[in-house]
Amino acid sequence: MSPYNYSKVGGESCTEELSEYKQKNSEPDRFASWSKAGEKFQFLRWPVTMCLLFSILVCELSILHKQPSSLQLGGELNALIPNFSIEQKIFHVDIKYASDHNTITSMNLTKQYWRDLMPRGGGFINVPDYASHTLPSPMHFPQYPDKKVYSVAVFHELHCLMHISSYIDELVMKIRNKDFNLNESEIGHNDHCFNYLRNALLCCGDTTLEGQSQALMFKDIPGTDGTGAVHVCRNYDEILSWAEGQRIVDAKDSF
Known part of the structure; x- marks a missing residue:
């Protein structure tokens, strides 16, 4: 009998060892494949990066464009x-801009001077896409059902001053004629105008420095009537021209 014991070589054990060997050696191949793929697309890295940066820039510019400069x-x-x-x-x-507070002719002429300050269309404009802006709800007038109407503030303010001036004239004439019947709705309109103009003045806050008045009534009295000082103002003629270009109707006393 042979001193050596020989065992039969099993096919299963060889197959397992071969499989393990292939698995171990396939991992480097996989990494190598990814590395080669990465090298192929390496040239796209900067173009893709630039496209992303450009997209971000376009988005920021579009947002800024919607805001006032x-x-x-x-x-x-x-x-x-x-x-x-x-x-x-x-x-x-x-x-x-002030009547003689005594005659109808003078009062009517004064009213006309005030009207001349207003643009055609009365300062009302149409804003069809109002919902995409920071705005209150528009006004809707039955004679213009398709218009989303807004008023430019300066012309509303002038309207209020014109109303107060006219109301004082009417009140003075009533007193002169001993007529003490009052129009309550006009009083309410006055109250609105005083409150509205108060808000407008506090909003703009003109800080021009005013000095001694040269009017005769202030000759021996320290005081100012607001004349003589240089104010920094927005160009009203430009505002007037723009409003007329945007008008809904031609009449100055509209709506």
């Missing part, structure tokens, strides 16, 4: 109305 004092928040030029103006007394 700079908020001008007294300007419109949504940039629906342009900024207007600034000018220096000296206030002077202009007697035509």
Whole structure:
């Protein structure tokens, strides 16, 4: 008998060892494949990066474009109305904006001077896409059902001053004629105008420094009537022209 014991070589054990060997050696091959694939697409890295950066830049610019470039004092928040030029103006007394408080002819003429300050269309404009802006609800007038109507504030303010001036004239004439019947709705309109103009003045806050009045009534009295000082103002003629270009109707006394 042979001193050596021989065992039969099993096919299963060889197969398992071969499988393990292949698995161990396939992992480096897999990494090598990924590495080669990465090298192939390496040239795309910078173009893709630049495209992403460009997309971000476009998004930021579109957001900034929707915002006003700079908020001008007294300007419109949504940039629906342009900024207007600034000018220096000296206030002077202009007697035509006050009547003699005595005759109908003078009162009517004064009213006309006030109306001349208003644009055609009365300062009302149409904003069809109002919902995409920071705005209150629009006004709806039955004669213009398809219009989303807004009022430019400065013309509302002028309207209120014109109303107060006219109301004082009517009140003075009633007193002169000993007529003490009052129109309660007009009183309510006055109250609205005083409150509205108070808000407008506090909003704009004109800080021009005013000095001694040169009017005769202040000759021996320290006081100011607001004339003579240089104010920094927005160009009203430009505002007027723009509003007329956007008007819904032609009449000055509209709606």
